[in-house]
Each structure stands twice: as structure tokens, then as C-alpha cells.
Amino acid sequence: MPSAKDQRATKPATRIGYGFDSHEFRSGTPLKLGGITLAHDKGLGGHSDGDVLLHAITDALLGAVAAPDIGDLFPPSDAKWKGADSVVFLREALKRVRHAGYGVANIDASLILAAPKIGPHATAIRMRVAQLLGIPADCVGLKAKTPEGLNLENTALTHVVVLLEARGNPKKARKKTK
Numbered sequence: 001m002p003s004a005k006d007q008r009a010t011k012p013a014t015r016i017g018y019g020f021d022s023h024e025f026r027s028g029t030p031l032k033l034g035g036i037t038l039a040h041d042k043g044l045g046g047h048s049d050g051d052v053l054l055h056a057i058t059d060a061l062l063g064a065v066a067a068p069d070i071g072d073l074f075p076p077s078d079a080k081w082k083g084a085d086s087v088v089f090l091r092e093a094l095k096r097v098r099h100a101g102y103g104v105a106n107i108d109a110s111l112i113l114a115a116p117k118i119g120p121h122a123t124a125i126r127m128r129v130a131q132l133l134g135i136p137a138d139c140v141g142l143k144a145k146t147p148e149g150l151n152l153e154n155t156a157l158t159h160v161v162v163l164l165e166a167r168g169n170p171k172k173a174r175k176k177t178k
């Protein structure tokens with residue numbers, strides 16, 4: 001095992017993370033995407049509030065620092081997370097990123113869904129995600145595509161990549177905090 005000093009010496013200046021998620025549309029639930037609620041006749045079922053974009057961002061952040069993934073940290077089988085605000089997951093991932101001595105440089109996301117159209121909401125989603133990550137809105141890329149040829153009209157999918165950069169003074173990163 002390398003010592004903490006060795007690890008510090010070899011800490012990469014940047015780290016990349018990738019996240020993927022998918023959820024099925026379901027009637028009778030609000031549609032949450034990127035931490036905002038969109039007007040639509042269906043929402044997303046599955047884990048917590050079904051925010052497929054925040055889940056993929058969370059997994060990208062966790063992956064970038066080789067932390068356990070969202071399903072390990074917040075098991076969907078645990079009733080505690082049913083209907084939970086996905087911002088909670090994102091904040092935990094960000095905390096782990098900061099403790100590892102990194103900050104978010106930028107993210108890029110692709111949303112794949114048949115409806116609703118994301119264009120009119122893209123600015124609001126980007127601004128909310130930027131606010132949650134503590135980065136400028138021009139560091140949040142968001143593309144929306146329809147699931148052409150995928151036969152997934154009732155599903156929302158998201159792919160996210162994130163770039164982390166080492167922060168100058170990772171003093172908290174080296175101390176275990178309770």
C-alpha cells in the first residue's frame with residue numbers, strides 16, 4: 001500500500017466520470033428532471049423521485065472518484081428512498097468528490113426521451129444543475145434526443161460525463177471527518 005504522501009504525489013490533476021440511468025414513464029407522478037418539475041401527463045417511476053438526470057450525474061461524480069455507486073449508497077429496496085428528493089444523492093456524491101480533493105470542472109449530458117420536448121426547459125434545467133453543482137451554467141452541457149429506432153417510447157435514458165479537477169488545498173480530503 002502506498003503511503004498517504006505517495007498518493008498525494010501521484011494524485012491526477014483531472015479525473016473523468018461517466019453515468020447512465022433509465023426510468024420508465026408512469027402516470028400519476030410528477031416529472032422531475034435535473035431537479036426541476038416539468039409539466040407533463042406522466043412522471044418517471046423507479047428509484048426515489050425518478051430524476052433520471054440527477055441519478056446519472058450522481059453516478060458520474062461517484063464513478064470519477066471510484067466511490068460506490070448510487071444503488072450501493074442508496075439501495076432502491078430501502079423504503080427510506082421511496083419518493084426521496086434526488087438532490088440528496090447528488091449532494092452526497094459532491095461531498096465525496098470534495099473530500100477526495102476535487103471540484104467539478106464541467107459536465108455534459110444527453111437525455112433521450114420521446115416527450116415532453118426538453119428545448120423550452122433546457123435553460124431552466126441547466127441553471128438548476130449548475131446551481132446544485134456550484135459551477136457556471138455554461139459548464140453544463142445538455143442535449144435532448146428522441147429514442148429513434150430504440151423502441152423505448154415510454155422510457156427516459158440519460159448519459160452523463162463529468163470532468164473533475166484537483167483543488168489546490170485538499171486539507172479536508174486527508175482527514176477523516178465524522
Ligand SMILES: [Zn+2]
Nearest residue numbers: 021047052055
Ligand atoms: Zn435512477
